[in-house]
Amino acid sequence: MPAINVSKALDQGHVQDQASRAFDLAEAPLRELNQALHNLTPGSNQTAWEVLNPKGSHSVAVGVDQPITIDVRGSVGYYCGGMNDGSTITVHGSAGPGVGENMMSGSIIVKGDASQYAGATGRGGLLVIEGNASSRCGISMKGIDIVVHGNIGHMSAFMAQSGNLVVLGDAGDALGDSIYEARLFVRGKVGSLGADCIAKEMRPEHLELLQGLLDRAGVTGVKAAEFKRYGSARTLYNFNIDNADAY
Amino acid sequence: MTYRNPPTTPRKPATFDDYTLSEIRRAAATGIYDIRGGGAKRKLPHFDDLLVLGASISRYPLEGYRERCDTGVVLGSRHAKKPIELKIPITIAGMSFGSLSGPAKEALGRGATLSGTSTTTGDGGMTEEERGHSKTLVYQYLPSRYGMNPRDLRRADAIEVVVGQGAKPGGGGMLLGQKISDRVAEMRTLPKGIDQRSASRHPDWTGPDDLEIKILELREITDWEKPIYVKVGGARPYYDTALAVKSGADVVVIDGMQGGTAATQEVFIENVGQPTLACIRPAVQALQDLGMHRKVQLIISGGIRNGADVAKALALGVDAVSIGTAALVALGDNDPRWEADYNELGTTAGAYDDWHEGRDPAGITTQDPELMKRLDPIAAGRRLANYLKVMTLEAQTIARACGKNSLHNLEPEDLVALTIEAAAMAGVPLAGTNWIPGKNGF
Numbered sequence: 002m003p004a005i006n007v008s009k010a011l012d013q014g015h016v017q018d019q020a021s022r023a024f025d026l027a028e029a030p031l032r033e034l035n036q037a038l039h040n041l042t043p044g045s046n047q048t049a050w051e052v053l054n055p056k057g058s059h060s061v062a063v064g065v066d067q068p069i070t071i072d073v074r075g076s077v078g079y080y081c082g083g084m085n086d087g088s089t090i091t092v093h094g095s096a097g098p099g100v101g102e103n104m105m106s107g108s109i110i111v112k113g114d115a116s117q118y119a120g121a122t123g124r125g126g127l128l129v130i131e132g133n134a135s136s137r138c139g140i141s142m143k144g145i146d147i148v149v150h151g152n153i154g155h156m157s158a159f160m161a162q163s164g165n166l167v168v169l170g171d172a173g174d175a176l177g178d179s180i181y182e183a184r185l186f187v188r189g190k191v192g193s194l195g196a197d198c199i200a201k202e203m204r205p206e207h208l209e210l211l212q213g214l215l216d217r218a219g220v221t222g223v224k225a226a227e228f229k230r231y232g233s234a235r236t237l238y239n240f241n242i243d244n245a246d247a248y
Numbered sequence: 249m250t251y252r253n254p255p256t257t258p259r260k261p262a263t264f265d266d267y268t269l270s271e272i273r274r275a276a277a278t279g280i281y282d283i284r285g286g287g288a289k290r291k292l293p294h295f296d297d298l299l300v301l302g303a304s305i306s307r308y309p310l311e312g313y314r315e316r317c318d319t320g321v322v323l324g325s326r327h328a329k330k331p332i333e334l335k336i337p338i339t340i341a342g343m344s345f346g347s348l349s350g351p352a353k354e355a356l357g358r359g360a361t362l363s364g365t366s367t368t369t370g371d372g373g374m375t376e377e378e379r380g381h382s383k384t385l386v387y388q389y390l391p392s393r394y395g396m397n398p399r400d401l402r403r404a405d406a407i408e409v410v411v412g413q414g415a416k417p418g419g420g421g422m423l424l425g426q427k428i429s430d431r432v433a434e435m436r437t438l439p440k441g442i443d444q445r446s447a448s449r450h451p452d453w454t455g456p457d458d459l460e461i462k463i464l465e466l467r468e469i470t471d472w473e474k475p476i477y478v479k480v481g482g483a484r485p486y487y488d489t490a491l492a493v494k495s496g497a498d499v500v501v502i503d504g505m506q507g508g509t510a511a512t513q514e515v516f517i518e519n520v521g522q523p524t525l526a527c528i529r530p531a532v533q534a535l536q537d538l539g540m541h542r543k544v545q546l547i548i549s550g551g552i553r554n555g556a557d558v559a560k561a562l563a564l565g566v567d568a569v570s571i572g573t574a575a576l577v578a579l580g581d582n583d584p585r586w587e588a589d590y591n592e593l594g595t596t597a598g599a600y601d602d603w604h605e606g607r608d609p610a611g612i613t614t615q616d617p618e619l620m621k622r623l624d625p626i627a628a629g630r631r632l633a634n635y636l637k638v639m640t641l642e643a644q645t646i647a648r649a650c651g652k653n654s655l656h657n658l659e660p661e662d663l664v665a666l667t668i669e670a671a672a673m674a675g676v677p678l679a680g681t682n683w684i685p686g687k688n689g690f
Contacts, residue, residue: 031468032468032472035468035471059464059465060461060464060465063465063468063469064398064468064469064470066399078461079458079465080452080465083465083469084397084398084469086398098458099452099453099465102465103396103397103398105397117452118452121451121452122393122451124397124437137452140452141392141393141447160445162437162438163437181438181439182438182439238439238442239442240443
């Protein structure tokens with residue numbers, strides 16, 4: 002991404018050249034940004050975007066479905082990158098609740114911290130949070146990969162169906178409650194495990210998978226062998242009255 | 249000579265009736281509560297407890313077969329760039345692929361399209377059968393988010409954020425493993441054969457302030473084109489309607505406790521929520537208090553059966569009604585021609601409600617390929633269209649008798665109630681009086 006002349010951007014609300022385009026949310030409304038992103042068609046040469054002054058705006062760059070890069074210069078509110086399908090979004094700040102919710106593909110990198118339900122119901126792609134994530138991280142995940150450099154809060158991966166959650170720090174209480182087939186890798190302490198979530202053996206294929214995720218997430222100096230794996234005991238897959246106390 | 253007391257006739261207790269006794273025995277034997285489909289079966293105050301006042305001298309009727317009575321309705325005119333225009337104020341409620349077979353979804357689409365109205369997806373995501381055959385399709389955004397994706401969001405004509413259902417406000421679902429075919433499992437990203445426990449709450453919002461932001465996100469993703477409905481189970485209709493309006497809904501859908509579901513606990517279906525009739529006036533009152541009546545449209549569902557129900561609901565202030573169970577019956581659900589099969593399942597036509605078990609003799613609520621063949625989607629779609637046409641004609645007939653040239657001109661003054669309960673719930677006078685119980689509150 003070439004350096005942007007911010008004062009010029011401010012003059013026009015946004016500037017554009019062949020490859021890059023900047024939107025200043027202090028000047029142009031959110032609707033204009035998202036509409037411009039949705040108007041992109043396959044093969045567009047506007048592949049690099051920059052969002053200035055997000056100042057906690059909600060729904061920044063939601064529903065993008067082209068393979069472009071978007072650099073958000075500052076912190077965002079709810080649902081940044083929601084339902085992202087193929088773009089690479091970097092938040093140079095912290096993210097509010099629901100960053101990358103229901104992501105389909107592509108990647109989102111949050112340089113700071115993330116609030117609740119990061120990556121909720123995500124179906125694909127990679128969500129990287131370089132700081133900490135709050136409660137319900139990866140809740141109901143359905144295929145997304147999430148890598149958190151720091152800690153995650155309670156009820157994370159609740160009802161997680163598929164995908165991988167990697168936590169370099171600690172996890173809060175009730176991790177993986179009612180989990181289906183998602184895989185959870187935690188390097189630090191786990192407050193407590195939720196219903197039907199158990200520690201599992203780290204086999205070679207898991208080490209390989211985890212190492213690949215760490216590499217993709219730009220994690221260095223940390224080995225896959227330092228993590229423990231958690232997943233479903235599968236005892237609650239079919240309802241049995243004798244298991245009712247587990248709920 | 250000995251005197252013998254005359255024998256008394258054996259009397260079973262009203263509290264412990266035969267059904268209750270059988271439920272206790274079943275629970276004791278199996279150790280699990282009964283799960284079933286459908287809505288409340290107990291008798292509840294309903295539209296039958298209201299009567300319509302035809303015109304005479306004080307009001308002037310229209311000619312039944314000569315004068316026009318409009319039926320069209322526009323939904324989503326508050327914010328959406330592309331509101332939905334329907335020819336009739338009767339829509340098809342959300343029923344999921346997975347719960348219903350593919351041909352059944354196709355039949356719903358065919359019938360609705362022939363009738364100029366919409367269908368709604370359900371908990372299993374959008375299928376090609378349904379999108380392909382539904383001119384107007386409402387895409388449900390559900391707590392489980394099974395099959396949710398932005399591509400289908402954009403292919404929809406409206407989005408319905410489902411907060412709850414009338415059969416189970418606050419409850420999730422339970423779809424038994426035998427119904428989870430390869431296709432259903434793939435659409436829902438779950439292992440084949442497991443019991444699906446649907447979520448009871450949206451994973452990424454926790455209250456009305458979050459909902460408002462969630463709706464903003466959905467609008468941004470769809471470029472503010474699609475109407476956003478918010479559907480709630482009928483429990484606290486005044487406050488839920490007010491908060492849905494506050495959150496930015498274009499349309500509020502209230503599903504009363506007669507509304508059906510694919511599978512949940514019998515005790516939940518029969519004991520949680522409020523009757524459909526009781527939900528309408530508080531919801532309308534909320535819209536009126538906010539100055540949003542007719543600006544945010546109101547859809548009511550839960551046990552709507554005929555044109556009289558439609559006319560009465562519209563008279564109470566709703567903009568449209570929605571049907572689920574009745575649409576399934578129109579397709580062929582619980583049809584007596586399958587009586588022998590129903591008997592084999594230990595039930596009878598009209599009472600079959602174990603839809604989650606996947607053995608539906610009518611081939612509608614099943615994923616069994618052999619049973620599915622029993623439903624011809626073209627013929628079933630035609631039956632649904634016929635039924636919708638009849639309902640509309642019936643409602644028009646009643647409206648004309650009240651002197652209305654549009655179904656939407658019906659008003660509470662066109663109604664009286666047969667019972668004190670219905671009078672209080674509907675906010676109309678008890679027949680023969682000018683008494684509206686609880687008029688100054690509800």
